Amino acid sequence: MKKVLDYVLSIIYLLYFGLLLVIFHVVQVVAFNVFGKKAHKKSVDFFNLMLTTSYYITGTTVHFEQQEAYPTDRPIVFIANHQSTFDIPAIIWFLRKHQPIFVSKIELAKGIPSISYNLRKSGAALIDRKDGKQAVSEILKLSKYIHENNFSAVIFPEGTRSKTDEMKPFAEGGISALLKRAPNALVVPIAIQGTRRFNPTNGMFPLTSFSKLSWTALKAIEPKGKTTTEVAEQAREAIAQVLNAGK
Template identity: 90%
Template structure:
């Protein structure tokens, strides 16, 4: 019975999700080309609010917790574990005042209404994972951008989504590149839970209804005097402490 309900609610969700993609693609294009970047940012924020609340269609719950206030007068590098594509909208919505910009694989910048357009217009670092030189150059460009504007960058240092509840090793290269041009950035770990089980096949059908989805933005890590290895390990340990304590 539960599996049948998963299929039914997934169909309803996908119809709603597809409608949001089409509507907000048009909204973004108009906002960017007629009213400029600020209007585009607001349209993206609202789009991701709608995506976040769309999880309720499946009977799932959404919880966001922020353990401290983060500065707006310096750049921030958010480091999160990666479980599914559903990780992203809530980060954009709940941390919107910090202007989060993502490190993303370049394939996502084409062919997906709303999402691809935002990646191209937001200043995201669109990396080719088969070309390390290109990837570093893109991340350095983003690093310079967040330093100049006191924005934030979001990176998933596991690289790809984990297929289990165990986190993969955190790659240091992207973190190092982000700190290169923004050495005064505060590093903030984000612990994400529930999205892998919500989306167990890494597709979108069927989703697991009545899932508990949560994002916990943790205490910031000051990078001064620390190596990239130390920062990556400290971030991973902070995330793991939240994830595994809640699993116990």
């Protein structure tokens, strides 16, 4: 019976999800071209609120915890574990005050209504994982951008989504590049739980109904005086503590 319910609720969810993609693609295009970047940012925020709350269609709960307030007068590098496509909307919505911009694979910049458009217009680092030089160049551009505007960047240093509850090792190159041109950036780990189990096939069908999803934005790490290796290890350990406590 539970499996049947998973299929039924997944179909309803995906119909709603597809409708949101189409509607907000039009909204974003109009907002950006007619009213400018600030209006586009607000449309993206609202789009991701709708995506985050859409999980309720499947009976799934959403919990976000921020362990401390983060400054808005300096850039931030958010470092998160990566379990699923569903990791992203809640980060954009709940941390919208910090204007998070993602390091993303370049393939996502085309073909997906709303999502691809936002990646292209937001200043995201669109990296070709087969071309290390291009990837570093893109991340350095994002680093400079968040430094100049006191925005934030989001990176998943595992590189690809983990297929188990165990985190992959953190690659340090992207973190190093983000901090290179934003030397005053604060580093904030984010522990994400439940999204892999919610989307076990990574194909969005069927989803696991009545899942529990959570995002925990942890205490900030001051990178000054630390090597990139030390920062990455400290962030990974902080995330691992939350994940292990939730098992």
